[in-house]
Amino acid sequence: xxxxxxxxxxxxxxxxxxxxxxxxxxxxxxxxxxxxxxxxxxxxxxxxxxxxxxxxxxxxxxxxxxxxxxxxxxxxxxxxxxxxxxxxxxxxxxxxxxxxxxxxxxxxxxxxxxxxxxxxxxxxxxxxxxxxxxxxxxxxxxxxxxxxxxxxxxxxxxxxxxxxxxxxxxxxxxxxxxxxxxxxxxxxxxxxx
Amino acid sequence: xxxxxxxxxxxxxxxxxxxxxxxxxxxxxxxxxxxxxxxxxxxxxxxxxxxxxxxxxxxxxxxxxxxxxxxxxxxxxxxxxxxxxxxxxxxxxxxxxxxxxxxxxxxxxxxxxxxxxxxxxxxxxxxxxxxxxxxxxxxxxxxxxxxxxxxxxxxxxxxxxxxxxxxxxxxxxxxxxxxxxxxxxx
Numbered sequence: 048x049x050x051x052x053x054x055x056x057x058x059x060x061x062x063x064x065x066x067x068x069x070x071x072x073x074x075x076x077x078x079x080x081x082x083x084x085x086x087x088x089x090x091x092x093x094x095x096x097x098x099x100x101x102x103x104x105x106x107x108x109x110x111x112x113x114x115x116x117x118x119x120x121x122x123x124x125x126x127x128x129x130x131x132x133x134x135x136x137x138x139x140x141x142x143x144x145x146x147x148x149x150x151x152x153x154x155x156x157x158x159x160x161x162x163x164x165x166x167x168x169x170x171x172x173x174x175x176x177x178x179x180x181x182x183x184x185x186x187x188x189x190x191x192x193x194x195x196x197x198x199x200x201x202x203x204x205x206x207x208x209x210x211x212x213x214x215x216x217x218x219x220x221x222x223x224x225x226x227x228x229x230x231x232x233x234x235x236x237x238x239x240x
Numbered sequence: 241x242x243x244x245x246x247x248x249x250x251x252x253x254x255x256x257x258x259x260x261x262x263x264x265x266x267x268x269x270x271x272x273x274x275x276x277x278x279x280x281x282x283x284x285x286x287x288x289x290x291x292x293x294x295x296x297x298x299x300x301x302x303x304x305x306x307x308x309x310x311x312x313x314x315x316x317x318x319x320x321x322x323x324x325x326x327x328x329x330x331x332x333x334x335x336x337x338x339x340x341x342x343x344x345x346x347x348x349x350x351x352x353x354x355x356x357x358x359x360x361x362x363x364x365x366x367x368x369x370x371x372x373x374x375x376x377x378x379x380x381x382x383x384x385x386x387x388x389x390x391x392x393x394x395x396x397x398x399x400x401x402x403x404x405x406x407x408x409x410x411x412x413x414x415x416x417x418x419x420x421x422x423x424x425x426x
Contacts, residue, residue, distance in 0.1 A: 053250055061254045065261025073269055094350045104269035107348045110306040111273055112394055114342060118353055150357075151337045151398065153310050160306050162299035169403070170299065170309035175337050176401035211306060215338045215398070216355070 073105040076209060078125055082225040086130065086233055087122040087212060089225050094118075109160045116222045120149075122212040127233045133208035135201045137238040138190035141210075143231035145184060146174060148218035154231070155213070156189055156199050158206040165200035172197050187231070191239070270348040274392065277303060278317050288317045289325060291393075291420040294412050296402055310337070310402055312411055314395040316420050318343075321389040324370035326381070329395060329418035331356035331365065335411045338398040341365060346390040354382065368423060369393065377423075393420065 048056075080102075081088030092098040093106055094113040106113050113121060125133055133139065141154065153173035156163055162170040177185050178196040188194040189210070190201040201208060212230055214221060221228050241249070280303045286292055294312045307313075318325065331339045333356075340355035352367065359365055368377035369384050369391070377383050397415055399408055 054253065057250055057254045058257045061257025061259075062261035062264075065258035065263075066265035067261075068258070069262045069265035069269065073266070096349070100263070100266040103348065104266045107270035107273040108305070111270075111277065111304060111348060112342070112344050112392060114340070114353060115350055118340065118355065153308065155306075155309060157306055162302050162307070162309060164299035167403075168296075168298050171402075173310055173337070173401070176310075176403070209306075213308060216357070 069101075069104065072101065073108050075105075075207065076109065076123055076125060077105070081123075083122050084226055084228060084230050086124040086126040086128060087228075087230045088124065089116075089120050089122045089222070091116060091222060093121060116217070117219075118216065120214045120217045120221050120225075122214070122225070122228070122230055123209055124233060125207065125209050127235045129235065131235065133201075133210065133233075134238065135190065135203055135205055135208060136240065138188060138192070138194070138236040140234045140236055141187040141189060141199075141231040142234065143185045143229065144182075145229050147214055147228050147230065148220060149214035150216035151175060152215065153213050154187060154199065155211045156201055157209045157211065158202060158204065160207075160209065163200055163202040165202060167200065169198070169200060172199055185231070188236075190236075271346055274344075274346055274348060274390070278390075281317060286315075286317060288319045289420065289422075291316045291327075291395075291418060294397065294415045294418075296399075296408060308396070308398070310399050312336075312397045312399055312408065312415065314397070314415060314418050316393045318369060318386070318391040318393055319389050320369060320371050320374070320386055320391070322422070324368055324374045324377075324423050325420055326377075326423035327367040327369065327393060327395075327418075327420050328364050329415070330362065331359060332397055332411055332414035333361060335407070335414045336397045337400045339396065341367060341393070341395045343367070343369060343384050343386070344392045344394070345386060346388050349387075351386065351391070352382070352384040364417070 095115040155171040189199040343352040
């Protein structure tokens, strides 16, 4: 190769490599980032000018048009309480002892960041649709087999499963201390193998 | 320059251009993501500067990643190059668990959010969407200035229970007055 050709070649290779790395890095939730009660995490700055360029680009790809945290706080998890990745072959019990301090909340299930197709067209449960336990708390079962009124389908196609807990008009204490928000436990039940 | 110097210079060029590629791509991804979604929405029948209908969507019809399935969304792809637009809509009161109207720039920056608790009950919300050089609205109209002609308007009327057909129908009826139109009329 002629010595002069190294410059343009390395420039193009570097630009392409950097762009590819950015595309790869923004295609999924960074499970290490954010704060919340394990395994849930919320990112400060979503939907606001305070977001970092990486966060902003990631949200654009997997949660575009998110609202700022004074309007909605988004807690997500892709793990159960033991740190294992959520798996469509397993069922999970989500148990909340009480409601987080917010006007309204919902729990949505996603495969590869899209709704999970199912015969009920059910993709979430919410504070206004959920059946309550006798103690005022709530229990949701996600995954197969279908269980109870608060069943949340996870489908049977493998993929990256994400649970998203949205708090609409949250109390200011939520983002001040996200670790203290009473979000449901995510307990793995039986698995089909 | 000796051999060691040449290698160091080439390495510096490679690393520097990789950093530049990373920064440029992060900056462009929000615009690309918006354009890709606009293409998908257009292919599905949506039209620019038209407020879409309030329909209960299924997994097969939904185009937006990590969308809230409880929202009976009314949305519009915006293009202000021909002039300002005006959104008008009355929050549906207790028929919805939550309602807001929000406006996003082409690069997904949140430009405006107004929810139902921030306005007097039963009164319509009027929002003017314009570019900086376009005329300002009169008093009493929310003024949203977009940095470029393209953007997105999203109304989030939130269903209390998407499986309650009567409740959903009542909410749909309450959203019938929502409209997006050229302002002043062209």
